[in-house]
Amino acid sequence: MTAKEKPKLAMYWASSCGGCDISVLNIGDKILDVDQAFDIALWPCVADFKIKDVKGYPDGYIDLCLFNGAIRTSENEEMAHLLRQKSKVLVAFGSCASEGCIPALSNLTTKEATFKSSYLDNPSTDNPEGVLPQPVTKVPEGELHIPVFYNTVKTLDQVVPVDYVMPGCPPEPPQIWAVLEAIITGAELPAPGGAIIGAGTVAVCEECSREKHEKEIERFYRPHEIVPDPDVCLLEQGIMCMGIATRAGCGALCPEVGMRCAGCxxxxxxxxxxxxxxxSAIASVVKAGSGALAGIDEEELAREIGKVMDTIEDPSGTFYRFSMAHSLLTRVRSNGDGAQDGGGR
Amino acid sequence: MDEKVGVYVCHCGTNIAGTVDVEEVATWSGEQPNVAVARDYKFMCSSLGQELVEQDIKELGLTRVVVAACSPHMHEKTFRGACERAGLNPYLFEMANIREFDSWVTDDREAATHKAKSLIKGAIERVVHHQPLEPLPVEINPNTLVVGGGIAGISAALELADGGFHVYLVEREPSIGGHMAQLDKTFPTLDCSACILTPRMFDVGQHPNITLLSYSEVEKVDGYVGDFTATVRKKARYVNEELCTGCGICVEKCPQSVVDDVFEAGLGQRKVVYTPFPQAVPNYPVIDRENCIYFQRGKCKACEIFCPTEAIDFEQQDELIEIEVGCIILATGYDPFDARRIARYGYGQMANVFTSLEFERMVNAAGPTEGRIVLRDGETQPESIAIIHCVGSRDQNYNEYCSKVCCMYSLKFAHLVHERLPNAEVYNFYIDIRSAGKRYEEFYQRVLAEGANLIRGRAAEVTDVARLPDEEGKLIVQAEDTLIGQQRRIPVDMVVLSIGIQARHDATEVAQIFGLGCDFDGFFIERHPKLDPVFTMTEGISIVGTCQGPMDIPDSVAQGAAAAARVMSMITQGTVMMEPVRASINADQCSGCRICNNLCPYNAIVFHEDDEVSEVITALCQGCGSCVAACPSGAITGAHFTDEQLISQVVGVLWDVRQPELVPAEEG
Structure with missing residues (x-):
């Protein structure tokens, strides 16, 4: 590329909350360096582009595309294919694009149940005629089309091949800048093919300064139920901190201020x-009853274990808050009874 | 993944081929990706079957082998050997169990054939991800620690010492001998227990290859097979062993006597400075601090005043000794069942109800009554005696298991009563007579011929409330005689409760010290109930005698000798090769979260405070996988059980399961 022609940057927002876009802007005045280094080819949040503009680009025109959001609708999927075609480097940016995140928790239920709670049963919704979104609506002028709402939320890499994954909900601004800076300065990136960038290689505990000891947990607490000791590992105190099972990169922001790591x-x-x-890790450190096995009735032991387990509120929303779409579970069986009412957790 | 897999489907005679269509399975296997050859054969474990594998490895250049046959417990070693002989790393082999898991559990030929395919597919998918592994050589320290100086421990110690290897024998009580030293006669030969035991005890005391640490307990064990360090607390005897000659003057002069709850089972007394019995080994006395007048009130010292060698040392302290050994043999024995737990038999409430251990001491010529069978008053000879079998055994309320020795010793009691009190009537209340053993049944017949009354029925209660005139002043045993289908009340003068064998009260703590497993009854768990009865899952640690379950003297002796032979075989090899199936921690990926730190049953995980990472000590690890499963960040890998291997196997087993459609067609 010549000095005049700057590399092209795209940032797209699929099924997500918008936090990823804000996080990019949170890199502060470095955003000016980004503007100096790149031409913006698509960034709905900050500049007005139309799909037809993107369709008009030659294939591979976009040098770097940061794609945030999960694939929830036919529009999300269409844009994923389009941006894959037009981008040299496609990054699954943030937890929704890389793992499914909060939207993918609806894989625990069905599209119908989701609609029901969004459009019908919601206390703040007034919808007496029970109108639900329809992909095709006939009007006197002809047919109106809106995107199809899928039953299952997928990650970007379950739809198109991605070159890199930047995890986080959202990715932390220093990590975003580190990656952009590496690209601007032409520093070497890992081999593409889904490699993780902008994050660590060990668990969050590595970055967390709390004291860690051998663990024996007799019950779990929700955040409002306990004032945690400021210096000791939260998990040891019975707070379901996911730091042990979560990739570092955030700087242990949450546990450092007394909130459990949610695993983003x-x-x-x-x-x-x-x-x-x-x-599996939690099951290994639960202390039920006296802890001694010999001479304990098996049913009694099961009851003791059950008592500890009952203190874990919302297990699937706790353990799979970010990773449902990418987990071995993926979703509940859509013909299963539990899925129909949208209840259950 | 491009591997050349050989698949061998065993008929196992008709064990497998009777239910599974082995030809069809072999043909199908041959069509799977990566499979270079698939065959079926009548007996894969035969030498011809093994040669088939070896030949294919050499001629077809197989890089992986799957044998679909029986449980890997049976023949994994066999086929690993075949691979190794043909030059293939033995860990590039996988076994699919289509017998115990398949043909033996169904008659449905179609379903069994289908399941065989699934199991084989899992094995194929797994084996391509196998990695060559090398066994770990470990050097064996030739010294051995034997814990417990009962007959099992004595037997193990003497075998090893006679074989030329040094033994540290640690005994909790002041003398070795264990329960056998308390017994009078042994069934079925009626040998005098002490007469056959004491020469062996004496040998232990004199043996140049045995270091005897009596009145001592193991507090801590570190290390692993070949290189254990045991910390032993040598309790203060208050007698200097180097000066003491065992003359016994201190015992004679001691003014204080107490009830001997241990050796005399509460039936007799001993002095406060004492040796448990005359033939004790070692024969140095011990001062019982709890009851000693000097320790309680600050004066007396009669023993010190009269000791001719100035061996009494009231200032003596416990001593901690570290012992380095290669192997450990546990022979920690049993506790007798506490007869007080069964209130309806009245032990502890009615004077003339005795436990079998009390009766042993009573009939022993060296015991408190010098062998006379008398009531609790110490004088009256009973005219009738009831012996109640299975006290605390074969009973869901206490111990469900059979204590194995009670039938025989109860019959022995019947015989001894006939011998000492020819006119007395003996009634044995039994559920079943279990006389399985060499010449045991003959002994039973002999006791029957001597005129013992055997009543088949568990005794309901022992009471002193008379209903009939001839029951006045007697103990009445009520039982249903199940052979005649009637309730019976037998008035007797004396009742003997044949109490069972229980795990030691502190067996769980001992198990923790040595890293062993206990079953729900508290007995230590052997490696294999049939084929490896004295080793445990912890390499280098054996269990012998009643600490692993009820058994009699010959079994205990045999186990002691068996463990000694196993240990000697390890020592003479110098090094042992250990399974390389171990966990390891990638220090770069460990965040020091410490989830794994207290999980290891073998204490193989250490946490390094300085660089905040955990480490698995390879030689200690037994490959159980607890830490591998628990590690939330994937930093721990179990060799031969990697995530990749296991997930591939699962995917293989589920080969025919329809993939769930993520997006239903109508949405596409």
């Missing part, structure tokens, strides 16, 4: 299912 940076290398790993 996703699993570590080689881990197939973050939630399952967390469950």
């Amino acid at each position: 940076y996703g699993p570590l290398d080689g881990i197939v299912d973050q939630g399952a790993n967390m469950v």
Whole structure:
């Protein structure tokens, strides 16, 4: 590329909350360096582009595309294919694009149940005629089309191949800048093919300054139920901190200020299912009853274990808050009874 | 993944082929990706079957082998050997169990054939991810620690010492001998227990290869097979062993006597400075601090005044000794069942109800009554005696298991009563007579011929409330005689409760010290109930005698000798090769969260405070996988059980399961 022609940057927002866009802007005055280094080719949040503009670009025109948001609708999927075609480097940016995040928790239920709570049963919704979104609506002028709402939320890499993954909900601004700076200065990136960038290689505990000891947990607490000791590992205190099963990179922001790590940076290398790993780890350190096995009735032991487990509120929303779409679970069976009422957790 | 896998489907005669269509399974296996050859054969474990594998490895250049046959417990070693002989790393082999898991659990040929395919597919998918592993050599320290100086421990110690290897024998009580030293006669030969035991005790005391640490307990064990360090607390005897000659003057002069709850089972007394029995080994006395007048009130010192060698040392302290050994043999024995737990038999409430251990001491010529069978008053000879079997055993309320020795010793009691009190009537209340053992049944017949009354029925209660005139002043045993189908009330003068064998009260703590497993009854768990009865899952630690379950003297002796032979075989090899199936921690990926730190049953995980990472000590690790499963960040890998291997196997087993459609077609 010549000095005049700057590399092209795209940032897209699919099914997500918008926090990823804000996080990019949160890199502060470095945003001016980004503007100096790149031409913006698509960034709905900050500049007015139309789909037809993107369709008009030659293939591979966009040098770097940061795609945030999960694939929830036919529009999300269409844009994923389009941006893959037009981008040299496609990054699954943030937890929704890389793991499914909060939107993918609706994989625990069905589209119908989701609609029901969004458009019908919601106390703040007034919809006496029970109108639900329809992909096609006939009007005198012809047919109106809106995107199809899928039953299952998917990640970007379940739809198109991605080159890099930047985890986080949202990715932290210093990590975003570090990656952009590396690209601007032409520093070497890992080999593409889904490699993780902008994050660590060990668990959050590595960055957390709390004291860690051997663990024996007799019950769990929700955040409002306990004032945590400021210096000791939160998990040891019975707070369901996911730091042990979560990739570092955030600087342990949450546990450092007494909030449990919710797991947004996703699993570590080689881990197939973050939630399952967390469950397995927790199961290993629960202390039920006296802790001695000999002479204890098995049913009694099961009851004791059950008592501890009952203190874990919303297990799937706790262990799979960010990783449902990418987990071994993926979703509930859509013909299963539990899925129909949208209830259950 | 491009591997050449050989798949071998075993008929196991008709064990597998009777239910599974082995030809069809072999043909199908041959069509799977990566499979270079698939065959079926009548007996894969035969030498011809093994040669088939070896030949294919050499001629077809197989890089992986799957044998679909029985449980890997049976023949994994066999086929690993075949691979190794043909030059293939033995860990590039996988076994699919289509017998115990398949043909033996169904008659449905179609379903069994289908399941065999799934299991084999899992094995194929897994084996391509196998990595060559090398066994770990460990050097064996030739010294051995034997814990417990009962007959099992004595037997193990003497075998090893006679074989030329040094033994540290640690005994909790002041003398070795264990329960056997308390017994009078042994069934079925009626040998005098002490007469056959004391020469062996003496040998232990004199043996140049045995260091005897009596009145001592193991507090801590560190290390691993070949290189254990045991910390032993040598309790203060208040007698200097180097000066003491065992003359016994201190015992004679001691003014204080107490009830001997241990050796005399509460039936007799001993002095406060004492040796448990005349033939004690070692024969140095011990001062019982709790009851000693000097320790309680600050004066007396009669023993010190009269000791000719100035061996009494009231200032003596406990001593901690570190012992380095290669192997450990546990022979910690049993506790007798506490007869007070069964209130309806009245032990502790009615004077003339005795436990079998009390009766042993009573009939022993060296015991408190010099062998006379008398009531609690110490004088009256009973005219009738009831012996109640299975006290605390074969009973869901106490111990469900059979204590194995009670039938025989109860019959022995019947015989001894006939011998000492020819006119007395003996009634044995039994559920079943279990006389399985060499010449045991003959002994039973002999006791029957001597005129013992055997009543088949568990005794309901023992009472002193008379209903009939001839019951006045007697103990009445009520039981249903199940052979005649009637309730019976038998008035007797004396009742003997044949109490069972229980795990030691502190067996769980001992198990923790040595890193062993206990079953729900508290007995230590052997490695394999049939094929490896004296080793445990912890390499280098054996269990012998009643600490692993009820058994009699010959079994205990045999186990002691068996463990000694196993230990000697390890020592003479110099090094042992250990399974390389171990966990390891990638220090770069460990965040120091410490989830794994207290999980390891073998204490193989250490946490390094300085760089805040955990480490698995390879030689200590037994490959159980607890830490691998628990590690939330994937920093711990179990060799031969990697996530990749396991997930591939699961995917293989589920080969025919329809993939769930993520997006239903109508949405596409």
